[in-house]
Amino acid sequence: MAIRHVVMFQFVETATATQRQAVRDGLRALKARIPEIKAIQCNHDAGLQPTGNFDFCATVDFESINDYKVYQTHADHQQLIAEAIKPILKARAAVQFELE
Amino acid sequence: MAIRHVVMFQFVETATATQRQAVRDGLRALKARIPEIKAIQCNHDAGLQPTGNFDFCATVDFESINDYKVYQTHADHQQLIAEAIKPILKARAAVQFELE
Numbered sequence: 637m638a639i640r641h642v643v644m645f646q647f648v649e650t651a652t653a654t655q656r657q658a659v660r661d662g663l664r665a666l667k668a669r670i671p672e673i674k675a676i677q678c679n680h681d682a683g684l685q686p687t688g689n690f691d692f693c694a695t696v697d698f699e700s701i702n703d704y705k706v707y708q709t710h711a712d713h714q715q716l717i718a719e720a721i722k723p724i725l726k727a728r729a730a731v732q733f734e735l736e
Numbered sequence: 737m738a739i740r741h742v743v744m745f746q747f748v749e750t751a752t753a754t755q756r757q758a759v760r761d762g763l764r765a766l767k768a769r770i771p772e773i774k775a776i777q778c779n780h781d782a783g784l785q786p787t788g789n790f791d792f793c794a795t796v797d798f799e800s801i802n803d804y805k806v807y808q809t810h811a812d813h814q815q816l817i818a819e820a821i822k823p824i825l826k827a828r829a830a831v832q833f834e835l836e
Binding site: 640644664677679680682685689 | 737739740742744764777778779780781782784785788789790791792793795801804805829830831832833834835836
């Protein structure tokens with residue numbers, strides 16, 4: 637069962653551009669360090685909606701639920717959450733769904 | 737600039753399985769009716785997290801911002817929102833981001 641893990645973040649207003657960039661670059665860097673990641677696309681909101689959007693989104697694809705769980709608990713992923721994401725996190729929304 | 741539009745829904749507790757299914761089937765059916773949609777993946781949350789997830793997610797890819805805007809205002813898309821999504825919608829989160 638191929639899975640797409642989708643997560644959105646709203647950052648605190650005081651989050652700097654450098655801190656926001658570190659989230660994106662850190663997530664993209666996980667691809668090379670966690671082989672279970674089949675594909676990852678992530679970026680800041682493009683500003684196409686005047687209000688209401690979250691600030692950032694990542695979509696991460698896995699070939700199985702088990703691969704997703706390896707990612708979820710992987711030390712490098714957990715370190716990125718603790719050091720780059722949590723310090724500037726205001727809100728989070730997530731879904732994991734089965735791909736067609 | 738290739739764009740991924742990502743939207744998540746939380747449905748009201750009273751939403752029936754049929755109503756939830758109509759959202760998924762309706763969104764998937766848009767692919768055949770809106771040629772600007774390059775790819776669409778959408779489904780109910782797979783239940784891999786005990787709490788906190790949204791109920792549903794769609795990721796819709798476009799080759800340009802303009803194609804996304806055609807989708808956004810397309811009559812079939814607007815009808816689906818009015819008839820299938822809004823009646824059972826409790827919360828919504830969205831991001832549009834540039835693909836690598």
